[in-house]
Amino acid sequence: MPDRDGSTASAEARPGRALPGDLSAEEHRILAYASAIGSEFDFQLLAAAMAADEEELAEQLEALVHRGVLAERVGGDRFVFREEEFRARVYRSLTESRLRVLHRKIAEALESLRPGPPPEVYGDLGRHYFLGKVHAKSLEFNRRAGELARQADEPERAIHHFERVLVDLASSPESHDRDVAETAQTLGDLFYRIGDYTSADRFYGQALERAGTSDTELTARLLLARAEIARENLQAEAAARGALEARKMFEGIGDAVGAAQTHRLMARIAFQRGDFTGALDENMYALELLEGNRDDRLMGALAIEMGNSFAQLGPQVKSISIEWYERAIRHLTAAADWVELSRAYHNLGVAVGEAHPQDGLDNLAKAREAAERGHDARSAGWTLLTGVEMRLSLGQFDEAERDNDQAARLLGRVADPLGLEQVELNRGEIAERRGQWDESERAYLEAVDRCRKFSLGADEAEALYRLARLRTKTRNWAGARDAFERSDRLGLPEVRPNLAAAFQELRRTIAQGLASGADAVAPPKSVDSEHPAL
Numbered sequence: 356m357p358d359r360d361g362s363t364a365s366a367e368a369r370p371g372r373a374l375p376g377d378l379s380a381e382e383h384r385i386l387a388y389a390s391a392i393g394s395e396f397d398f399q400l401l402a403a404a405m406a407a408d409e410e411e412l413a414e415q416l417e418a419l420v421h422r423g424v425l426a427e428r429v430g431g432d433r434f435v436f437r438e439e440e441f442r443a444r445v446y447r448s449l450t451e452s453r454l455r456v457l458h459r460k461i462a463e464a465l466e467s468l469r470p471g472p473p474p475e476v477y478g479d480l481g482r483h484y485f486l487g488k489v490h491a492k493s494l495e496f497n498r499r500a501g502e503l504a505r506q507a508d509e510p511e512r513a514i515h516h517f518e519r520v521l522v523d524l525a526s527s528p529e530s531h532d533r534d535v536a537e538t539a540q541t542l543g544d545l546f547y548r549i550g551d552y553t554s555a556d557r558f559y560g561q562a563l564e565r566a567g568t569s570d571t572e573l574t575a576r577l578l579l580a581r582a583e584i585a586r587e588n589l590q591a592e593a594a595a596r597g598a599l600e601a602r603k604m605f606e607g608i609g610d611a612v613g614a615a616q617t618h619r620l621m622a623r624i625a626f627q628r629g630d631f632t633g634a635l636d637e638n639m640y641a642l643e644l645l646e647g648n649r650d651d652r653l654m655g656a657l658a659i660e661m662g663n664s665f666a667q668l669g670p671q672v673k674s675i676s677i678e679w680y681e682r683a684i685r686h687l688t689a690a691a692d693w694v695e696l697s698r699a700y701h702n703l704g705v706a707v708g709e710a711h712p713q714d715g716l717d718n719l720a721k722a723r724e725a726a727e728r729g730h731d732a733r734s735a736g737w738t739l740l741t742g743v744e745m746r747l748s749l750g751q752f753d754e755a756e757r758d759n760d761q762a763a764r765l766l767g768r769v770a771d772p773l774g775l776e777q778v779e780l781n782r783g784e785i786a787e788r789r790g791q792w793d794e795s796e797r798a799y800l801e802a803v804d805r806c807r808k809f810s811l812g813a814d815e816a817e818a819l820y821r822l823a824r825l826r827t828k829t830r831n832w833a834g835a836r837d838a839f840e841r842s843d844r845l846g847l848p849e850v851r852p853n854l855a856a857a858f859q860e861l862r863r864t865i866a867q868g869l870a871s872g873a874d875a876v877a878p879p880k881s882v883d884s885e886h887p888a889l
Contacts, residue, residue: 385415386424390446391457391483395428395435403464404457459487474503478516485519494523501541508693510545510730517542536565536573543580548694550733550769556584575604575613579620586624589772589809594624612653615644622660626667629813629850635664655686656695659702666706669852677706693729697722701738709853712745719745736765736774743781747788756785773814776805780818783825792829799825816845820854824861832868839865 378386388405389396398416402409416434419425424441425434436442449457462483469476481497501516520538524531539562546555559581566573582597598620605613622637638660648654662679665672680703687696700722708715719738726734739762746755759781766774783798799822806815819842826835839861848855 381415386445387449388457390442392461394439394442395433398432399468400464403468404461455488458483459489462487481516490523490526494520508729510548514545532565536562540577549730552584552587556581571604571608575601579616582620591624611644615641619657619660626663631664631667638664651686651690652692655683655690658683658686659699662702673706693725694731697725697734700725705741708745712748715745716742732765733769733771736762740777772809776802776814783821787825795825812845813850816842816847817851820847820858827864835865
């Protein structure tokens, strides 16, 4: 949580230098109030909070301006501290009890000056009432400010306000289990949105503890949310258990929308495992439950999943997948859901990019724009990852490497294991295109290891296929056969139908190489010795 003045450093931890000794007692008082308001403050607010005579206060401020402590903004209604460090020293010199009084008086003055009050002051009122420990008022205005921030697609600011709401609820002598549970769920949703799944799961868990067994609908929603996080963390079994438990609860209370969302999650789990037919079946169940539903956000998200399922069922139905992505874009644009809209544009870019790489890159650019608007670093990283192969097909090697490195930084910050696996796969592809065989082999092997760790069979099959293809170029025919056979056992033609024809051609190439005699080169011991299973 932020400290008394909204910063992360406390007065005790950073005492700072002593204040100038030539300040009068009244100047100290003025600067104390001003420092609590902020780096910049309004004359009328300062006067009202201090209950000061305006003419006398104007004279005192004039003297502080002449001394170089403050600066006056054009118009004379606002002042600013010339040095932020000086303001911070003034603030840190104040005791907790005095700060509580100052912030309370500032909040009361602000509320009296701005009757209503208008939405633009909710955040300031929330801050000052929170630091003034007026819990009821703090809860009211921080909740209002948090909702405004959430609607404005500013999740970090919303998180700040809703964390204060939780503190205020905890300070209440009355029990607020339902309120705490719903606020914790809101925080979980916000952290999920910015890709901080660890914090999201923590708040969902806190919400479950306070929801109680009697609130079936809230409990089911929280179980579904935690199952989504388990899927994101590649914990497929835990995700499936949570989804099925939530579905049983939704069905028990006749919540068709909730049940449909569990089918959608099961579809995503099946897709992640490479079971594309199973994913399509789950999505069809969800569609049946949602027949007639006009929620653009929900229907847009489901349309993405439908597009994903068809995209993996072969080129003959690719046009159907594109239609579903375009439908998703229409729904999600109407809902202003930037995170899911980014995913829709991303997957449309993948669908069209194989045949028309520049069109794919254009859609990925729209996906990244939506991701940035939604403050979603994970989605932004994936748009960069996906564009690498398209750039390579256009001969843009330097741009491909640049985008892949930037994606690695973004996805490393949010600890996305699937994304980091794709980073290694891309590194292998870039190095292979440049003829850097050893570097390419190391990257592909790293990708295989990541896939095994998280049981990503479809991705492991593709990584092994690429490794086998690379080894034919180094004439390591035995190593190529080993990687190829492992990819075959994982069902590459079924899980990656777009590679089926190339896979069969690779089979013939390896057979011809083996028939021609012994390997021209041995497998690199420095690499394979660390990966004996290959």
